[in-house]
Amino acid sequence: MSQERTTSDIPKIYEPKAVEAHWNKTWQENGSYDATVNPNRKPYTIVIPPPNVTSVLHIGHALNNTIQDILTRFYRKKGYEMLYLPGTDHAGIATQAVVEKNLKKEENLTRYDLGREKFVERVWAWKEKNGNAIIHQLKEMGCSCDWKRERFTRDEAYSHAVLEVFIRLYEKGDIYKGHRIVNWDPAAATALSDEEVIHKEVQGKLYHIRYKLKDSDDFISVATTRPETLLGDTGVAIAPDDEEKAHLIGKTVIIPLVNREVKIFSDEHVDKDFGSGFVKATPAHDPNDFDMGKRNDLSQILMLDKDGKILPVCLLVKGDEETPELPNPDFLAGLDRFEARKKIIVELKKIGQIEKIEDYTHSVGHSERTDVPIEPYLSSQWFVRMKDLAAPALKAVVDGTVKLHPGDRWYKTYIHWMENIHDWCISRQLWWGHRIPIYYCNDTGRMVAKHTREEAIEALGTENIRQDEDVMDTWFSSWLWPFATLGWPEKTEDLAYFYPTQTLVTAPEILFFWVARMIISGYEFMGEAPFKDVYLHGTVRDNQGRKMSKSLGNGIDPLNIVEIYSADALRSTLMMLSSEGQDINLAESDFEIGRNFSNKIWNSYRFLGMNLDDISDDYQAYSDNFEVADKWILSRLDRTIQSVTGSLEAFHMSDAFKAIYHFFWDDFCDWYLELIKARLYDDVDPAGRKTAQTVATYVLKQCMHMLHPVIPFITEEIWQRLKNDDEDDLVKAAWPEAIGQIDQDAETEMAFVQAVITGIRTARGEMNIPPAARANLLYRTTENKISGMLEAHSTYIQSLARIDSIVAITDQSDLQSAAAVVVNGAELFIPLAGLIDVELEKKRLDKEIGRLEKQVTGLEKKLSNDSFLAKAPAEVVAKDKQKLHDFAEKLGKLKQNLDRL
RNA sequence: GGGCUCUUAGCUCAGUUGGUUUAGAGCACCGGCCUUACAAGCCGGGGGUCGUAGGUUCGAAUCCUACAGGGCCCACCA
Numbered sequence A: 001m002s003q004e005r006t007t008s009d010i011p012k013i014y015e016p017k018a019v020e021a022h023w024n025k026t027w028q029e030n031g032s033y034d035a036t037v038n039p040n041r042k043p044y045t046i047v048i049p050p051p052n053v054t055s056v057l058h059i060g061h062a063l064n065n066t067i068q069d070i071l072t073r074f075y076r077k078k079g080y081e082m083l084y085l086p087g088t089d090h091a092g093i094a095t096q097a098v099v100e101k102n103l104k105k106e107e108n109l110t111r112y113d114l115g116r117e118k119f120v121e122r123v124w125a126w127k128e129k130n131g132n133a134i135i136h137q138l139k140e141m142g143c144s145c146d147w148k149r150e151r152f153t154r155d156e157a158y159s160h161a162v163l164e165v166f167i168r169l170y171e172k173g174d175i176y177k178g179h180r181i182v183n184w185d186p187a188a189a190t191a192l193s194d195e196e197v198i199h200k201e202v203q204g205k206l207y208h209i210r211y212k213l214k215d216s217d218d219f220i221s222v223a224t225t226r227p228e229t230l231l232g233d234t235g236v237a238i239a240p241d242d243e244e245k246a247h248l249i250g251k252t253v254i255i256p257l258v259n260r261e262v263k264i265f266s267d268e269h270v271d272k273d274f275g276s277g278f279v280k281a282t283p284a285h286d287p288n289d290f291d292m293g294k295r296n297d298l299s300q301i302l303m304l305d306k307d308g309k310i311l312p313v314c315l316l317v318k319g320d321e322e323t324p325e326l327p328n329p330d331f332l333a334g335l336d337r338f339e340a341r342k343k344i345i346v347e348l349k350k351i352g353q354i355e356k357i358e359d360y361t362h363s364v365g366h367s368e369r370t371d372v373p374i375e376p377y378l379s380s381q382w383f384v385r386m387k388d389l390a391a392p393a394l395k396a397v398v399d400g401t402v403k404l405h406p407g408d409r410w411y412k413t414y415i416h417w418m419e420n421i422h423d424w425c426i427s428r429q430l431w432w433g434h435r436i437p438i439y440y441c442n443d444t445g446r447m448v449a450k451h452t453r454e455e456a457i458e459a460l461g462t463e464n465i466r467q468d469e470d471v472m473d474t475w476f477s478s479w480l481w482p483f484a485t486l487g488w489p490e491k492t493e494d495l496a497y498f499y500p501t502q503t504l505v506t507a508p509e510i511l512f513f514w515v516a517r518m519i520i521s522g523y524e525f526m527g528e529a530p531f532k533d534v535y536l537h538g539t540v541r542d543n544q545g546r547k548m549s550k551s552l553g554n555g556i557d558p559l560n561i562v563e564i565y566s567a568d569a570l571r572s573t574l575m576m577l578s579s580e581g582q583d584i585n586l587a588e589s590d591f592e593i594g595r596n597f598s599n600k601i602w603n604s605y606r607f608l609g610m611n612l613d614d615i616s617d618d619y620q621a622y623s624d625n626f627e628v629a630d631k632w633i634l635s636r637l638d639r640t641i642q643s644v645t646g647s648l649e650a651f652h653m654s655d656a657f658k659a660i661y662h663f664f665w666d667d668f669c670d671w672y673l674e675l676i677k678a679r680l681y682d683d684v685d686p687a688g689r690k691t692a693q694t695v696a697t698y699v700l701k702q703c704m705h706m707l708h709p710v711i712p713f714i715t716e717e718i719w720q721r722l723k724n725d726d727e728d729d730l731v732k733a734a735w736p737e738a739i740g741q742i743d744q745d746a747e748t749e750m751a752f753v754q755a756v757i758t759g760i761r762t763a764r765g766e767m768n769i770p771p772a773a774r775a776n777l778l779y780r781t782t783e784n785k786i787s788g789m790l791e792a793h794s795t796y797i798q799s800l801a802r803i804d805s806i807v808a809i810t811d812q813s814d815l816q817s818a819a820a821v822v823v824n825g826a827e828l829f830i831p832l833a834g835l836i837d838v839e840l841e842k843k844r845l846d847k848e849i850g851r852l853e854k855q856v857t858g859l860e861k862k863l864s865n866d867s868f869l870a871k872a873p874a875e876v877v878a879k880d881k882q883k884l885h886d887f888a889e890k891l892g893k894l895k896q897n898l899d900r901l
Numbered sequence B: 001g002g003g004c005u006c007u008u009a010g011c012u013c014a015g016u017u018g019g020u021u022u023a024g025a026g027c028a029c030c031g032g033c034c035u036u037a038c039a040a041g042c043c044g045g046g047g048g049u050c051g052u053a054g055g056u057u058c059g060a061a062u063c064c065u066a067c068a069g070g071g072c073c074c075a076c077c078a
Helices: A016-029 A057-078 A092-107 A118-142 A156-172 A229-230 A242-250 A287-296 A337-350 A389-396 A409-421 A453-458 A494-499 A508-526 A557-566 A567-577 A588-610 A619-625 A628-649 A653-675 A686-707 A712-722 A744-767 A784-793 A796-802 A839-863 A866-871 A874-900
Strands: A043-048 A083-086 A175-184 A191-192 A197-212 A219-225 A236-239 A252-254 A261-266 A279-281 A300-304 A309-320 A321-327 A355-367 A375-384 A403-405 A438-441 A445-447 A465-467 A503-505 A533-536 A540-542 A584-586 A773-782 A803-808 A817-822 A826-831
Touching: A016 A118, A016 A567, A016 A712, A043 A057, A043 A494, A043 A503, A043 A866, A057 A083, A057 A118, A057 A242, A057 A465, A057 A503, A057 A540, A057 A567, A057 A584, A057 A628, A092 A118, A118 A557, A118 A588, A156 A175, A156 A508, A156 A817, A175 A287, A191 A261, A191 A375, A197 A229, A219 A279, A229 A309, A229 A337, A236 A242, A236 A287, A242 A261, A242 A874, A279 A287, A279 A355, A287 A375, A300 A375, A337 A355, A375 A619, A389 A508, A403 A744, A409 A784, A438 A453, A445 A453, A453 A465, A453 A712, A465 A508, A465 A533, A494 A874, A508 A533, A508 A619, A533 A744, A533 A784, A557 A588, A567 A588, A567 A712, A584 A653, A588 A686, A588 A712, A619 A686, A628 A653, A628 A686, A628 A744, A653 A686, A653 A796, A686 A712, A784 A796, A784 A803, A784 A826, A796 A803, A803 A866, A839 A866
Parallel strands: A043 A083, A236 A261, A403 A533, A503 A533, A540 A584, A773 A803
Antiparallel strands: A175 A191, A175 A375, A197 A219, A197 A252, A197 A355, A236 A279, A252 A261, A300 A309, A309 A321, A438 A445, A438 A465, A773 A826, A817 A826
8 A cells, every 4th residue: 555645635633444344354365364373383382261152252252362462463473473362151050041031021931841951952043043143242342263163062063072971071080970968059940160160248037936845744945057957857966065955865845736756865066165056957958957967867858949939748768769758847848938938927926836036147058050059958969079189280280280360369279279260060950051961771770871862772772761851060161171172082283282281361351261171181191281371350340449240230232332432442542451360440431542543543654644755754864864752762671572572471461562552651651752753844955854754664664563562553554554565464573673772871861851842831830921922041061971962962952842942051140030941961951031920930940949858968867877878789889879969969059049039 | 167359648550589669650629831743732749557467588569377248259058
């Protein structure tokens, strides 16, 4: 694309919409994001944490995906064969819940009305319709994923991998069926894993209920938060060290309402000082009681059904068998557990068996998905034995094979969890998910794990078989994500090349759900960790620090931000406001930061475009004509390349962005572009103009490289307008390297020039002298070097500080109405008769003097301290001495000037 | 109950292994500017006893201890 000298076609305000749409399309059409097996390059793989198909992406995803895409674009430009693999998760419980809700709302049907097969078809249809929203969002945000490789956890090949894993673990004995207390979600009527349970503080009551002793008028008092479960009591426990009650051991008590006779026993779980010292034991509905039951040989009696309603008749559980036991009172049968709680208390009060009721705050587990209180429930479920599987994954983090970033924050948490890992309940009583590949022989009860019914028939030798009804926990498929997406269990080229992946970027909330389990499965099935680095970023919150949620209505929709502010602005703002691993508080208006930055970039390009003779960045051809500003900006550029590259490599994405942001805005725009204006406007010195043009073009192009990972669209757009014909698109073009242009002398000299200009500006600003009022500058110094620099860079000072002439003086004549500034020992005077308010200038000098005096006093005190002189390193002392000298000199000169007025 | 983390300018946050930073940035605020790239901009300015109390040290926002408050994670307390 060639660039006309005229610039009327470059709009003053950057308009991102068309640009972003254009590049989104072009990059995809050009296959810029595609990854192919390429033995000549090192692979770098990032897999997206697959979002749930149910959800639309929120701003937290935007942060997550932005970080991934920054790494992706950076390493792609660094020359790696970059694969950023996209996809979505079928999210068993969540998706099923959404579809069930819609079904109820729109057709007043339940899943049972449809039946399993029809219902699952509906879920698929829903997925086809809504699943694309996420992919669309990712594209809008500029994520450079290889879209051809999009995966879904219920794809055919992926499903095969999930079943394969189940079968292998089952055959190894690491998956077993157990009859246990699980976390039951009565709303979804399914079991949950421990990780899907969220504990919340709940204001409840502690009920003290009287149980009659058999053959006696005495009673004991039992304390419980869940009186309704007494229907399933099969014992009452006391503490082993409770001497007062020891004589009751072996005695029989009668459970009210059901009149079941149970024994009193002692168990270590009981604390004699809590409540009444008696604990009712309901082994089928409480995990502790379950354990006590095991230890004391209590029977297990179910009193609730799978929906959390009271059973008409209790069920005695023995292994897989359930037999009717005592009937429950009519007024309770069929009632919801919370309704039953109220009723049973009313009834117990009536018959005088409530001793007292106390307020009691305790924590109650809630379902992560449906938010209803969890019911500990005795049922038959599938479990994965985790302890041995987890061992290599624990070791990997301990020895640094897998690194967590920021490490100090999550390391201990990870270790603690892995050392105390529990068996994983993976069966769910849902219909949407990977069905458990266990087939039972209806005659013998024998079971086998097979991919298909046909294989099972062959193995069992009969057609009279049935498949297990349950499906697997969603996480039992997502824990295979890094390799199942690449074709496992087939030995594909992709798998060999792209696995292990490099970096996993995710939120710390799913460290255990997902990250830890992926490491476990990686070792088990691939023999090595699935990634080397795990980057855990913070949570995005609203500007009051609250979590964003639907109910609060404080969420921010990334697409809306893209619409209003652009994808570039979305991304850059997130980087500007985030810091490593720390939560971010965001208001919608914050995205102006990114929008303004894009506009600044646009205008720097616009300015340059207006002042180019032709497009060339061959600045080295003009090195003989370099001025200090050129050497300085090239030197600063080198430093910036080093720090940006280093920060990105160390996962300090935000630091990297801030470094390039400030280099671009402060050094390049505010100083360099201002300093070269004189040359750009100069028609009689073509070499000088050309030098400024080529250096500016080169630096701008280098900035586009470094900004590209964060703001891909505008940088590519500008790059295309400036690039040479033989250069690649920015998305692919090689990442810049520092090339040894650091020039300490130029930096020192520029620092002086900047100090002079800033000093003059400050004096003028504080005097309220309008910029239109030009002034002359007088200076006095004894150092030739200083005067030399002032002479050499007079054009810089004149144009940026609005000075007409610069003249050396030796006396003090004509300084009555001059403002004074001291820089590096040189006294600068701005005589402005009529414009200077002498009183104001006195005040200004006073303030400056006061500030310096404080410094000088402090340093003098420090330097007169013998232990400081003796113990501090010599260089620290020397530095302070130099500092004191400089401050004292400046102070003296300022005082003189104050006297003069 | 255990662990982690945070508390620095009005707001949101940086501040790397204790000494070049007079404790910084962005936003907000105040003053001056439509200076031929950009008012989504430019140039200045004010504003902080670095949560509290001790301790270590020549020297602490930075290390240690206790306390207060916010957040998160883990934990079977009836």
